[in-house]
Amino acid sequence: MPRKPAELTVQRDDILVAAAGVFQERGYQGATMADIASRVNLTAGSLYHHFPAGKRDLLLAVLNTSIDRVLAEVEEILEESATASDRLRRMIASHVINVTSNVSFGAAMVFEIRALLDLQDAEEDRDRFLKRRDAFEHCFRKVIEQGIKSGEFRQVDVPVFVKAMLGAHNWISVWYRPGGRLSGQAISQQMGDMFLHALTC
Amino acid sequence: MPRKPAELTVQRDDILVAAAGVFQERGYQGATMADIASRVNLTAGSLYHHFPAGKRDLLLAVLNTSIDRVLAEVEEILEESATASDRLRRMIASHVINVTSNVSFGAAMVFEIRALLDLQDAEEDRDRFLKRRDAFEHCFRKVIEQGIKSGEFRQVDVPVFVKAMLGAHNWISVWYRPGGRLSGQAISQQMGDMFLHALTC
């Protein structure tokens, strides 16, 4: 089957990246279909050929792409046979690198959940997304509980500790600037040191 | 001068609280003047009597109220003559209690900065707000730097550590539920323990 040169056809993924970028800059409510379309050299009407349900579809696709990326990795790490410390450090690194590598998708997970909750007639999509988000948080709770049980970690309030960690990670999407003083790698190292220190003294 | 019973007159502050609440639920872009007005039993047009410049004025007033509250307290604590550990713990408590006591105002500081940045012809207001926000962050940096210098704290990357802390605090406005398992006091205790641990081992 002959394949067209990628750059000659506007792909679904290109539109998704454009949407995530506009959501980051203007928010879901502030983003217009024209904003998104112009990023891929289309007009607003043309987007409906790729996403028939329009803006709501774009939001759901961006959010699902985001959560799928981070959830798959941490679920895998959780199941490995290593110490809780090692696995937690790797889970932190996975999350942080994901945020710094896909800032606009990471920012969507932080700032556009409210828009998701407001979507009418999207109960099913909403519930599936929220379930995955809970599963993501659950992975972090689990590894910390295992570390406490094994004596690697001190006693902490696990839900609060995990919320604090994820808050710190999520906030990276607000202040991180690619090409700045710190690479995503460097930040993930700092976060890992910080939270492991908080658990192991 | 005779004073009218407070509950008979819609006060500026009531409208501000209403606006903060609607911003929290729908976001600045998603909030309508009618939404805000109905919370104080007014119609949209009536709000312009209290806030002539309309929605933008409401946003600026909410954000300035929020930053003023938290900044004043931490600046004061920073200047006290106590150990860095003591002052940091109190600064954390101050910030966390402020967030849990005024969730919608705290949420505005997290979620509506982008709306502020998008405001046209508001450079002056924007700059004054951002300056105060930087000052707030500076207080936390300062106390940690002092603790490192005095040997109370271990060496950390101060900017990253502070961003992580503030991210954890800010995120509280997303998950905190008054009347839930944890009081604001309990959360502030946990946060203090956590970050002091991360600094003192």
Next chain:
DNA sequence: GTCTATAAACGGATAGAC
């Protein structure tokens, strides 16, 4: 597959009565 044109709805802001 993309365009133009347009329908239909919405929301911020204003004017003027009370």
Next chain:
DNA sequence: GTCTATCCGTTTATAGAC
């Protein structure tokens, strides 16, 4: 000080040409 009525710009989504 609050209301009602209304103007006007914006935006989503659709229809149909190319």
